[in-house]
Amino acid sequence: MFRTILLGALFGFVTTSCHDDEVNSGSAEFPRKPLKIVVPFGPGGDSDTFTRIIQKSVEDHDLLPEPLVVVNVPGAGGTIGSRRVRNAAPDGHTILNLHEGIFTSKYAGRVTYGPEAFQPIAATAESNLVICVRDDSPFQQLNGLLKAAAENPDSILFGMAPGTPTHFAGRRLESAGGETKFRMVPSGGGSKRRHDLIGKHIDVTPFSLSEFIGFEGSGVRAIGYLGPERHPALPNVPTGRELGYNVVMPHVHYWWAPKSTPTAAVERIADMLEAAMTTDYVREKLAETKTAPLFLRGNELDAHLAAREGEFQDIALVQYRGLPDPVVPMLVSILGIGIWVLFQASTNKEENSDLPFDWRHGALTLAILSGYLLSMQVIDLPYPIATMIFIPVLAAAIGARSPRAILKVTGAGIAIAWGSFFIFTKFLVVDLP
Amino acid sequence: MILEVLSQPSLIMLVMLGTALGITVGSIPGLTGAMLISLTLPLTFSMDGQSALALLVAMYVGSVSGGLITATLLRMPGTPASIITTLDGYPMASSGRASRALGLGIGASFIGGLISWAVLALVAKPIAEFSTVLGPWEFFALVVMSLVLVVGVSGNSLPKGLLSCFLGILCALPGTAPGTGELRLTFGFSAMDDGLKLLPVLIGLFALSRVFSPPPCETSQVISTEINGPITLKLKEWKTHWLNLLRSSAIGTGIGILPGIGANIGSLIAYSTSRATSKHPEKFGTGCDDGIIASESANNATVGGALVPLVALGIPGSVIDAILLGAFVIHGLQPGPMLFANDPKIVGTIISSYLWANVAMLFLMLLSARWIAKLARIQHHTLIPIVATFCVLGSFALANRYFDVWVMISFGVAGFLLERWRIPLAPLVIGFVLAPLGEESIATGLMSSGGSWLPLLTRLGSLSFLIIAGLLLFWSLRQRRANSPTKDSNSSA
Numbered sequence: 001m002f003r004t005i006l007l008g009a010l011f012g013f014v015t016t017s018c019h020d021d022e023v024n025s026g027s028a029e030f031p032r033k034p035l036k037i038v039v040p041f042g043p044g045g046d047s048d049t050f051t052r053i054i055q056k057s058v059e060d061h062d063l064l065p066e067p068l069v070v071v072n073v074p075g076a077g078g079t080i081g082s083r084r085v086r087n088a089a090p091d092g093h094t095i096l097n098l099h100e101g102i103f104t105s106k107y108a109g110r111v112t113y114g115p116e117a118f119q120p121i122a123a124t125a126e127s128n129l130v131i132c133v134r135d136d137s138p139f140q141q142l143n144g145l146l147k148a149a150a151e152n153p154d155s156i157l158f159g160m161a162p163g164t165p166t167h168f169a170g171r172r173l174e175s176a177g178g179e180t181k182f183r184m185v186p187s188g189g190g191s192k193r194r195h196d197l198i199g200k201h202i203d204v205t206p207f208s209l210s211e212f213i214g215f216e217g218s219g220v221r222a223i224g225y226l227g228p229e230r231h232p233a234l235p236n237v238p239t240g241r242e243l244g245y246n247v248v249m250p251h252v253h254y255w256w257a258p259k260s261t262p263t264a265a266v267e268r269i270a271d272m273l274e275a276a277m278t279t280d281y282v283r284e285k286l287a288e289t290k291t292a293p294l295f296l297r298g299n300e301l302d303a304h305l306a307a308r309e310g311e312f313q314d315i316a317l318v319q320y321r322g323l324p325d326p327v328v329p330m331l332v333s334i335l336g337i338g339i340w341v342l343f344q345a346s347t348n349k350e351e352n353s354d355l356p357f358d359w360r361h362g363a364l365t366l367a368i369l370s371g372y373l374l375s376m377q378v379i380d381l382p383y384p385i386a387t388m389i390f391i392p393v394l395a396a397a398i399g400a401r402s403p404r405a406i407l408k409v410t411g412a413g414i415a416i417a418w419g420s421f422f423i424f425t426k427f428l429v430v431d432l433p
Numbered sequence: 434m435i436l437e438v439l440s441q442p443s444l445i446m447l448v449m450l451g452t453a454l455g456i457t458v459g460s461i462p463g464l465t466g467a468m469l470i471s472l473t474l475p476l477t478f479s480m481d482g483q484s485a486l487a488l489l490v491a492m493y494v495g496s497v498s499g500g501l502i503t504a505t506l507l508r509m510p511g512t513p514a515s516i517i518t519t520l521d522g523y524p525m526a527s528s529g530r531a532s533r534a535l536g537l538g539i540g541a542s543f544i545g546g547l548i549s550w551a552v553l554a555l556v557a558k559p560i561a562e563f564s565t566v567l568g569p570w571e572f573f574a575l576v577v578m579s580l581v582l583v584v585g586v587s588g589n590s591l592p593k594g595l596l597s598c599f600l601g602i603l604c605a606l607p608g609t610a611p612g613t614g615e616l617r618l619t620f621g622f623s624a625m626d627d628g629l630k631l632l633p634v635l636i637g638l639f640a641l642s643r644v645f646s647p648p649p650c651e652t653s654q655v656i657s658t659e660i661n662g663p664i665t666l667k668l669k670e671w672k673t674h675w676l677n678l679l680r681s682s683a684i685g686t687g688i689g690i691l692p693g694i695g696a697n698i699g700s701l702i703a704y705s706t707s708r709a710t711s712k713h714p715e716k717f718g719t720g721c722d723d724g725i726i727a728s729e730s731a732n733n734a735t736v737g738g739a740l741v742p743l744v745a746l747g748i749p750g751s752v753i754d755a756i757l758l759g760a761f762v763i764h765g766l767q768p769g770p771m772l773f774a775n776d777p778k779i780v781g782t783i784i785s786s787y788l789w790a791n792v793a794m795l796f797l798m799l800l801s802a803r804w805i806a807k808l809a810r811i812q813h814h815t816l817i818p819i820v821a822t823f824c825v826l827g828s829f830a831l832a833n834r835y836f837d838v839w840v841m842i843s844f845g846v847a848g849f850l851l852e853r854w855r856i857p858l859a860p861l862v863i864g865f866v867l868a869p870l871g872e873e874s875i876a877t878g879l880m881s882s883g884g885s886w887l888p889l890l891t892r893l894g895s896l897s898f899l900i901i902a903g904l905l906l907f908w909s910l911r912q913r914r915a916n917s918p919t920k921d922s923n924s925s926a
Contacts, residue, residue: 071833073834074627201569331603362647366846369825373835394818399814409815413818416822420822
């Protein structure tokens with residue numbers, strides 16, 4: 001059990017990292033309870049979709065006696081979710097699905113840990129990046145583009161999302177091309193980059209293969225494929241290697257368990273994933289997005305991960321200078337305008353003739369609310385019990401006096417506590433305490 | 434484009450169900466359409482793509498519409514889309530004309546939805562093609578324009594509006610800086626790496642702050658807006674408002690098409706345009722027809738507008754669109770320009786369910802507004818603990834973590850204090866939402882220009898947005914000066 005409580009003096013924010021109540025991680029049988037798969041991105045994204053495809057095939061084919069529960073913990077490029085799994089009980093009941101983000105967030109300096117902080121389970125499904133230009137672009141192939149970037153450094157606008165594989169791909173192309181330099185433009189996600197490419201706000205950008213298939217015919221043209229060999233869907237697009245640039249930028253879904261998870265549990269999950277990857281349903285879904293049904297585990301996986309880490313570690317992402325820093329100007333403006341508001345308030349007395357008002361009410365409510373949260377967060381009181389107590393207590397504190405009113409609120413509290421618990425955990429897959 | 438939904442009884446049922454759920458959730462402050470739709474998304478896995486999108490689009494329409502009921506009756510916008518409706522809806526309702534205010538709002542929502550449906554159905558493709566002209570500079574200028582507008586339109590004191598707006602921008606700064614990707618203002622907490630999320634901030638400011646307010650005095654019920662008489666839509670009454678309806682729906686649709694700018698900005702711009710062109714600008718904010726109509730027709734119109742780039746290019750026009758985009762992917766549909774060619778049935782279903790969800794919304798709202806409004810008549814001490822529970826539940830459900838709940842509580846306290854000090858909340862929220870977009874755009878712009886700010890003035894698009902911003906600021910300042918001696922006692926937005 002690992003639990004930290006950090007008290008933020010400035011804001012009073014409290015955060016905990018983990019709520020897993022499992023202590024004995026060495027126990028033999030696995031799984032003993034539902035498996036939580038943390039997807040460190042929001043619902044509907046590529047990682048979430050893939051995880052749910054696996055989840056469905058595992059359930060349809062009874063590949064695991066316990067259910068799989070997908071928990072979305074989005075934010076900060078996947079690091080909020082990865083941190084949660086890193087700090088979770090290493091018993092195999094909490095695992096992470098995270099792609100190259102695990103390398104990029106480390107080498108972009110966002111977090112201090114990388115794959116070494118986890119126990120790798122398996123690598124599943126692979127696709128690669130496609131380098132694209134506008135239809136009317138003078139560049140026919142990747143080598144022409146890189147030559148132009150060498151002749152006129154810092155003039156070709158390369159669209160990417162900062163700190164992601166698209167960014168690393170650009171930097172690796174630069175170093176593969178010798179004295180080349182693109183002007184890196186932080187354009188954003190795939191469809192945003194397409195928008196900027198068509199609108200001539202950038203000149204070249206990488207897309208994932210499935211993104212490119214969707215954009216094809218809308219003014220976007222592929223000039224290079226960053227895979228080990230040509231893709232059957234793009235027979236006329238040469239790979240970087242063919243043109244003499246050894247840049248491969250695969251996109252693979254990796255499955256991770258917390259460090260020191262028992263080998264038996266890791267192997268059991270890898271078995272489950274391997275079986276799921278061979279089902280028709282998963283194959284069909286992968287074919288739809290032109291994704292290869294890669295599956296790696298054990299030694300192969302370790303070698304693959306070591307090679308991939310090498311792709312990222314020697315690349316320096318440029319530190320940008322000259323971008324305006326809004327923090328200080330904002331603080332100064334707020335201070336200035338605050339003084340202006342105070343000055344106006346002091347010269348304009350009649351506006352302040354408020355009703356006398358009761359601070360105690362707000363303070364009491366805040367105290368009860370905080371107690372409710374802390375009882376779940378720190379004392380691990382189950383959500384329905386805490387809620388059943390919280391609702392009548394708050395009602396009594398803010399004015400329910402008659403026994404009848406309190407009885408009514410208590411009834412409502414029980415109904416809401418259990419009703420919402422049922423709906424949220426059973427149907428909406430929220431990880432309530 | 435029209436009949437796809439009607440061809441299958443199950444789709445009709447799903448559209449009705451989605452609209453009803455959307456209205457209910459939209460009308461409950463603290464529960465937003467984005468939350469409903471993102472929480473429903475996992476439930477649609479077992480459905481086919483057509484059914485899932487029909488249900489989700491209907492929820493989107495319902496949730497944008499439902500907010501007007503509580504915005505009008507309680508001055509608590511059920512969703513951020515209805516923030517502007519509180520400006521005129523609540524004064525009208527509290528002066529004893531609640532059913533009229535609701536009737537106007539519902540009717541305007543319906544017409545706004547119809548007009549933007551027509552745009553969606555007819556010109557989705559050409560309009561979306563045009564939007565590629567807008568680059569980072571234009572987006573930055575658009576953000577500046579929107580912020581100028583929101584500061585200009587809310588509250589009765591310019592410095593207070595500005596202060597609120599800057600506070601909102603400040604709250605958006607912690608986390609990963611757009612452009613550089615570096616962390617800032619996290620104070621060493623890893624939970625802050627992604628900054629403060631919109632949902633807990635909104636729930637805190639608009640829902641939880643009410644929980645902290647003292648109970649209303651027995652004698653003067655603060656919420657004394659009972660529905661008096663039937664909610665009806667008289668056809669001849671609408672004749673005087675056709676220009677406003679058309680203009681506001683057009684503005685809403687146009688704003689909706691622009692990526693990232695949602696219903697709240699649409700209704701805001703329509704409202705301020707309406708006020709700027711009105712013969713009686715001083716009546717805005719005191720419960721006038723035009724204010725409700727402008728806000729409600731525009732916010733519903735943004736839904737149709739936002740669907741245009743989503744359907745045609747796979748680019749989300751709003752937060753909810755981003756979730757719908759996820760639904761495409763889950764159901765094996767490749768979002769993008771090829772969607773029209775590859776899955777005409779899906780495109781047809783989306784557009785058609787948007788139309789029928791608006792029809793369902795009209796009837797459901799007319800029939801149930803009275804019932805939904807009963808939420809207002811539940812006793813304070815019964816309602817408040819339930820609202821508080823849902824605030825906690827909703828902010829926790831966002832990312833399954835307590836951090837967001839504490840953020841929500843902090844903003845609840847902040848919202849409560851700001852209201853006491855009569856600092857308007859709308860600029861704070863809008864500043865909070867738009868600051869990342871603006872910063873991202875300017876970072877992209879500066880990096881592509883090599884550090885020069887000049888394109889902001891040399892590009893036609895950005896220059897014209899800035900000029901519009903300047904003109905609108907000038908207008909609102911002039912009107913503020915004209916009204917200022919009489920309006921001091923009015924409360925903030």
